[in-house]
Amino acid sequence: MTLAQPRSEPGKPAAGNRERPFLSVEDLAVRFPTDDGLVHAVEGVSLSVARGKTLAIVGESGSGKSVTAQAIMGLIDRKAASVSGEVWLDDEELVAMPDDAVRRLRGLKMAMIFQDPMSSLHPFYRVGAQLTEAALVHQSLSKSDARSLAIEMLRRVGIPGPERRVDDYPHQLSGGMRQRVMIAMALINSPALLIADEPTTALDVTVQAQIIELIATLQAASDTAVILITHDLGIVADVADDVVVMYGGRLVEAAPTQRLYYHPEMPYTLGLLTSVPRMDRERADRLDPIPGNPPSAINLPAGCVFFPRCTYSDRVPDGACASRNPDLIATEPGHLVRCHLPSEERRQIANNVLGSLVGGPG
Amino acid sequence: MVLLLLLLTVAVFFLFNLLPFDPARLTCGKVCTPELLEANRHRLGLDLPVLQQYLNFVTGIFTGRTLGADTASPIVCSAPCLGYSFLRHADVTSLIARALPVTFWLAIGGFIVWMTIGLVGGVVAALRRGKWQDRTLLTIALIGYSMPSFFLGLILIFFVILTWHLLDFPSASAVQAGPFANPGKFIGTMLLPWIVIAVLNAAFYVRLTRNQVLETLNEDYVRTARAKGLPERTVVVKHALRAGLTPIVTAAGLDIAGLMGGAIITESLFSLPGMGVLAVGSVVQSDLPVITGITLVAGFFIISMNLIVDLLYGVLDPRVRVS
Numbered sequence: 001m002t003l004a005q006p007r008s009e010p011g012k013p014a015a016g017n018r019e020r021p022f023l024s025v026e027d028l029a030v031r032f033p034t035d036d037g038l039v040h041a042v043e044g045v046s047l048s049v050a051r052g053k054t055l056a057i058v059g060e061s062g063s064g065k066s067v068t069a070q071a072i073m074g075l076i077d078r079k080a081a082s083v084s085g086e087v088w089l090d091d092e093e094l095v096a097m098p099d100d101a102v103r104r105l106r107g108l109k110m111a112m113i114f115q116d117p118m119s120s121l122h123p124f125y126r127v128g129a130q131l132t133e134a135a136l137v138h139q140s141l142s143k144s145d146a147r148s149l150a151i152e153m154l155r156r157v158g159i160p161g162p163e164r165r166v167d168d169y170p171h172q173l174s175g176g177m178r179q180r181v182m183i184a185m186a187l188i189n190s191p192a193l194l195i196a197d198e199p200t201t202a203l204d205v206t207v208q209a210q211i212i213e214l215i216a217t218l219q220a221a222s223d224t225a226v227i228l229i230t231h232d233l234g235i236v237a238d239v240a241d242d243v244v245v246m247y248g249g250r251l252v253e254a255a256p257t258q259r260l261y262y263h264p265e266m267p268y269t270l271g272l273l274t275s276v277p278r279m280d281r282e283r284a285d286r287l288d289p290i291p292g293n294p295p296s297a298i299n300l301p302a303g304c305v306f307f308p309r310c311t312y313s314d315r316v317p318d319g320a321c322a323s324r325n326p327d328l329i330a331t332e333p334g335h336l337v338r339c340h341l342p343s344e345e346r347r348q349i350a351n352n353v354l355g356s357l358v359g360g361p362g
Numbered sequence: 363m364v365l366l367l368l369l370l371t372v373a374v375f376f377l378f379n380l381l382p383f384d385p386a387r388l389t390c391g392k393v394c395t396p397e398l399l400e401a402n403r404h405r406l407g408l409d410l411p412v413l414q415q416y417l418n419f420v421t422g423i424f425t426g427r428t429l430g431a432d433t434a435s436p437i438v439c440s441a442p443c444l445g446y447s448f449l450r451h452a453d454v455t456s457l458i459a460r461a462l463p464v465t466f467w468l469a470i471g472g473f474i475v476w477m478t479i480g481l482v483g484g485v486v487a488a489l490r491r492g493k494w495q496d497r498t499l500l501t502i503a504l505i506g507y508s509m510p511s512f513f514l515g516l517i518l519i520f521f522v523i524l525t526w527h528l529l530d531f532p533s534a535s536a537v538q539a540g541p542f543a544n545p546g547k548f549i550g551t552m553l554l555p556w557i558v559i560a561v562l563n564a565a566f567y568v569r570l571t572r573n574q575v576l577e578t579l580n581e582d583y584v585r586t587a588r589a590k591g592l593p594e595r596t597v598v599v600k601h602a603l604r605a606g607l608t609p610i611v612t613a614a615g616l617d618i619a620g621l622m623g624g625a626i627i628t629e630s631l632f633s634l635p636g637m638g639v640l641a642v643g644s645v646v647q648s649d650l651p652v653i654t655g656i657t658l659v660a661g662f663f664i665i666s667m668n669l670i671v672d673l674l675y676g677v678l679d680p681r682v683r684v685s
Contacts, residue, residue: 075588107591114589119582122601123681134590169680185590 020088021048022225023072023193028085028095030064030071037298041067043249045085049242051192054219054226056240056257058233058272062294064249065229069195071095072227073112074102089193107134110193111186113215116202117178121170127154127181128166135188153184157214176207180214187218194219195227200235208232212239233276237261245269248295248305251328255335262354265337265346268306270353304340312349316340363669368420370661375416378650384408385650389448405430405437406448419445444658445651447644454655457640461624462659464537465636468628469621471552472559477614479564484571485603489594491576499568506565515558515631522554529553532632555632559625563617570613574606581605608678612671619667623660 030042042064049055057065070076072087087094094102114120132146154162157180200208216239219226244254253266264270271290292309303322307313313321320340328338386403403409426441439446444454487499522528529550536547579602587601624638644652675682
C-alpha cells in the first residue's frame, strides 16, 4: 500500500530539505490480512538512528521488532501485507519507492544479519560464493577480485585461515563462524545501515560477546548506523546508544540506554529489566517473570496493549487503561513513554522496584 | 547393484519357469509329434534340471552359449547372450539391440522437452502463485496429466499429419538409423512421439517444481538472498529452485529409467520399433526368452539410474558428500 497523502504539507519546506536523521522511520505500520482477521504486526512506529550510532529494539517474541526491521529493508512481501508510513534513509523515502529501486539499495546501502546463521546461509553454495554475491550484483567486479575481497572480508571478521575457509560449505563451519560469515556478507559493500536481527540468539554464550564486539568494531571503523534487535538486555547495555522497547507491535518506551536502565518508566520495561535472572539473589527469587502472555496481534486490547498484564493499571483513574490507548509522550527530552500513569507515580514505582534489587539494575 | 541384478535374474528366470507354458510346445508348430517335441526340448536345453538351465542362462550372458550343440543344427548365441527366440529365429540380444536405440532416443528427446516445460512452467507458476498465470498453468497441467496418451497421439496424428500435412508419417528406418544419419527426417519422425511423452510428464513436473519452489521460497536463506539485493529471478532460480532440485532429480531419474523399458502406447501409435512394441509382441506370443531379456534390461536401467541418482545427490548437496 502506498500513501495517498502528499509527502510534504503545504507551507512546509520540501521533504528532502528538512534536517533528518540518517535513518528516520515515521509512523510505520505493517498489517497482514489473514483468514482470521487483520494482523496488526506493527502500528505507528517511529524511530531514528544517526550514522555511527546504535539503536536497540527490545521486546519479546511477536512484539513486531523483526517485522519493523524487515519493513525498513523492504523485505515485506507487498502482496501479502500492507506497509504504510515513511522510511527515510539518507533523504530517500523507501516505502513509496518502486520495489526494484529498493532492491538496489539492499545489500549496498543497507544490509541485514539474521538470527539463525545455519538456516540463513544457503546449504548448497560455498561460503565465498555466497559472500561475493552482493558485491557482484551491486559493483562491477571481476570474479578474481571478488574472491580476494571475500578472503579479505573473512579475515576482517576474524575467521582463521580465510584462504581455505572461503571454499568451505556452511555446514563445515561452527555456529559462531557462520555468524561471522553472515556479518562479512552483510558488510561486503560497506553499507551505511546495518540491521542485526537477534544476531546472537542461536549462538553459544561464549561466542555471543565476540559477535557483538565484532559488530561494534566494524561499525566504528566505517561509521555505520546499526539497529540491534534483541531480547537480551545485557547486550543492549553494552553497545546501544539508544533503546526502544516494543510491545504488541507498538513502541512503549524510547530513551538513551543509560536513562532507560536507571530510570525506566513504562511498567513493561520495568518487567523486562526485573525478569533478567540475577545470581545475587536466592534461587527462588532470581526470576521475576511478567505475568500473562503477549496479546494477539489480531485482537489487540482496546486500550493500552500492555493493560491485561500490567500490575499497576488499578492506579489509573476511570479505567482509562482498558478503554484508551495512551500516547507516546516525552517525560524528559529524548525519553518517550506510552503509559496512563502520571509521571511522578511511574518514577516512584520504578524506584521501588529497582531499589528492591540488590545492587541496582543491569 | 550387481547383487540386485543377480537377484533379478533369479526372480525373472524362476517366475517364468513356473508359468504353465512349454516353450518347446510353442516352437513345435502345427504338426507336432512327441519325438519332435522331445527333440526341440533338448535343443532348448529344457530337458535339463531347472537349476542347470538357470546356470546356463547366467553364464550365457557372460560367455555366450551354443544351443543344441549336439544336434545337426546348433545355434550359436554369442556373449552377452540373453537367450534365443525360436519364434523370431533371432537371439534376444540382437532383438533388444535393435529396439533399444529407438526407445533411447524417444526417451531422451521426450525427457528434454518435458523437463524444460516442467521447470520453466513450475517456476513461473510459483512466482505468480494465485495469479492467472499460475491457474492457467495448473489447469493445463491437469489436462495434460489426465489426457490419455493414445488419445493425444491420435489427435496429433490426425491433425498434424493427415489434415495439415505438416509432417510425414513416422519412418521407423529413420529412427533406427539414429539422429545423425538424416537429422531432418529423424526429428520429423520423433517430434510427435516426443510431444506425447512430454505432455504427460511435463504436467507432473510443473506441479512438482512449483511446489518445491514455493516451499524453498519460505526458507531463511532465500530471505538472505533478498536482503543482499539480488534480482528476483536470481533469488528464485539460483537460490530457491536450486535448493528444491533434489526431489525433482530423483523423480526425473526414475522416470527416464522407466521409459527405457519401453513406452508401449507411444511406440505402438507411431509404429516405432522400440522396446515397448517388442515387449508387447513377445507377451502376446508368449515369447519367454524375449520377455526375460527385456525385463532384465529394463531392470538394469532402473537399478543403474538409482545409482546415478544417488551419486547426483552428492553433486547437488555438498552435505551428502563423503569427505
